[in-house]
Amino acid sequence: MMCHDARLLLHAYLDDELDAAQSVAMTRHMQACADCTAHYADFAQLRQAMTQGSLYRRAPDALRAQWTAAMPAAAAPASSPRPRRAPIALAMAAGFAAALLFATPLWFYASRQQAGGADTGLSEVVSSHIRSLQQQHLMDVVSTDQHTVKPWFDGKLDFAPRVKDLAGAGYPLVGGRLDALEGHSVAALVYKHGLHIINLYQWPVSTDAADTAATQWHGYNVLCWTRGRMRYVAVSDLNQSELRQFVLAFQDDATPVMR
Amino acid sequence: MPNKLHRHPPNPQASASASFEGVVLPHLDAAYNLARWLARDDTDAQDVVQEALLRALRYYASFHGGDARVWLLAIVRNTFYSLRMKVPADGVHEAFDDEMHAPPDEQPGPEAQTLLALDVGSLQRALENLPHPLREAIVLRELEECSYKEIASITGQKIGTVMSRLARARERLRLELSCPSKEARQHDVP
Numbered sequence: 001m002m003c004h005d006a007r008l009l010l011h012a013y014l015d016d017e018l019d020a021a022q023s024v025a026m027t028r029h030m031q032a033c034a035d036c037t038a039h040y041a042d043f044a045q046l047r048q049a050m051t052q053g054s055l056y057r058r059a060p061d062a063l064r065a066q067w068t069a070a071m072p073a074a075a076a077p078a079s080s081p082r083p084r085r086a087p088i089a090l091a092m093a094a095g096f097a098a099a100l101l102f103a104t105p106l107w108f109y110a111s112r113q114q115a116g117g118a119d120t121g122l123s124e125v126v127s128s129h130i131r132s133l134q135q136q137h138l139m140d141v142v143s144t145d146q147h148t149v150k151p152w153f154d155g156k157l158d159f160a161p162r163v164k165d166l167a168g169a170g171y172p173l174v175g176g177r178l179d180a181l182e183g184h185s186v187a188a189l190v191y192k193h194g195l196h197i198i199n200l201y202q203w204p205v206s207t208d209a210a211d212t213a214a215t216q217w218h219g220y221n222v223l224c225w226t227r228g229r230m231r232y233v234a235v236s237d238l239n240q241s242e243l244r245q246f247v248l249a250f251q252d253d254a255t256p257v258m259r
Numbered sequence: 260m261p262n263k264l265h266r267h268p269p270n271p272q273a274s275a276s277a278s279f280e281g282v283v284l285p286h287l288d289a290a291y292n293l294a295r296w297l298a299r300d301d302t303d304a305q306d307v308v309q310e311a312l313l314r315a316l317r318y319y320a321s322f323h324g325g326d327a328r329v330w331l332l333a334i335v336r337n338t339f340y341s342l343r344m345k346v347p348a349d350g351v352h353e354a355f356d357d358e359m360h361a362p363p364d365e366q367p368g369p370e371a372q373t374l375l376a377l378d379v380g381s382l383q384r385a386l387e388n389l390p391h392p393l394r395e396a397i398v399l400r401e402l403e404e405c406s407y408k409e410i411a412s413i414t415g416q417k418i419g420t421v422m423s424r425l426a427r428a429r430e431r432l433r434l435e436l437s438c439p440s441k442e443a444r445q446h447d448v449p
């Protein structure tokens with residue numbers, strides 16, 4: 001073997017990617033060639049220095065928390081990296097199953113397959129929700145009450161969104177922002193329930209004929225309905241029955257709409 | 260096994276998201292590490308990983324087993340390059356010619372081992388100065404401990420290309436970290 005070939009193969013040798021014959025040839029060459037051996041020593045030293053760990057960039061906690069907390073119904077008991085979470089996750093999964101069993105006819109469960117990414121509308125809603133969870137995107141107007149949120153939308157949309165304060169029912173309104181879904185400009189109201197965020201999207205439609213549906217997509221629950229010529233989509237990591245409680249609270253006529 | 264089946268929620272979609280969490284999210288550190296070394300900035304790296312995970316969620320139905328880390332890292336890499344296209348921050352699009360960067364023919368010099376500056380700061384600077392194609396190869400190899408085959412599949416290159424890029428990456432690092440360095444010479448300039 002010549003030095004020129006050895007210089008290239010040196011790296012594959014260091015990486016243990018040579019076959020047995022090449023490996024033997026390299027070893028022989030280095031036994032006879034001090035120059036290549038010195039090179040090898042340099043690269044081995046370089047590798048040693050690089051793998052000491054301080055160059056590895058671990059994901060920030062906030063990013064990790066956002067993605068692991070984002071999927072509570074996604075009980076992965078066998079492979080969960082943090083076993084302490086498993087009981088809660090399992091309980092939620094059980095709750096979700098119960099919600100399915102006792103589902104009232106008002107909600108039909110649309111089991112949509114994701115084959116071929118056909119369900120782009122749903123993935124768009126959930127993607128929008130996840131994006132909104134990034135701190136700087138969550139809300140344009142931060143508010144503790146509808147009196148700030150409602151006027152904020154004035155002039156920004158060609159319709160007046162229905163804004164309700166649901167703090168009394170356990171869902172404080174924390175803000176609002178403009179978003180776009182399925183080609184519409186939509187109003188997004190941001191509600192909180194404990195540590196969970198609910199995005200409620202709404203935009204006007206021409207009829208009230210559109211279906212009411214409850215779906216789940218990668219651990220997020222999505223409820224859609226139409227009322228008073230307004231299409232509503234609620235999305236959250238709350239489980240389905242909890243999200244339905246929120247929707248019922250929003251639909252409750254006893255709660256006044258802000259005018 | 261029966262136990263495991265029993266514990267799964269009775270819903271195909273819930274199972275799908277369970278497996279996304281169990282299969283893809285364990286590689287979050289790997290995703291961030293690659294994004295961070297490509298972007299060289301914390302905020303940009305977070306944006307890249309965020310977008311890559313959203314894409315991974317969207318394409319998860321088309322992931323048919325195999326190595327989830329390799330699959331995710333390929334998405335992270337593609338996301339980085341596609342987001343970078345939108346912002347011409349890096350200036351001119353860096354064209355990389357594998358032939359142009361052939362390893363320099365070493366002058367047959369003294370066989371003594373070179374003294375290398377291997378503190379973290381120097382290493383980091385030297386790595387960040389590598390062109391992207393060389394940087395991603397060496398980061399995947401040394402920090403992520405990927406095999407040549409895995410690197411080839413993540414970067415969409417032939418194994419031979421991976422091998423020569425790694426060789427060139429290391430040659431350049433060695434040159435840059437050699438002790439009578441360019442940096443020392445720069446300090447001499449008044």
Ligand SMILES: [Zn+2]
Pocket residue numbers: 002003006029033035036037
């Ligand atoms: Zn030699």
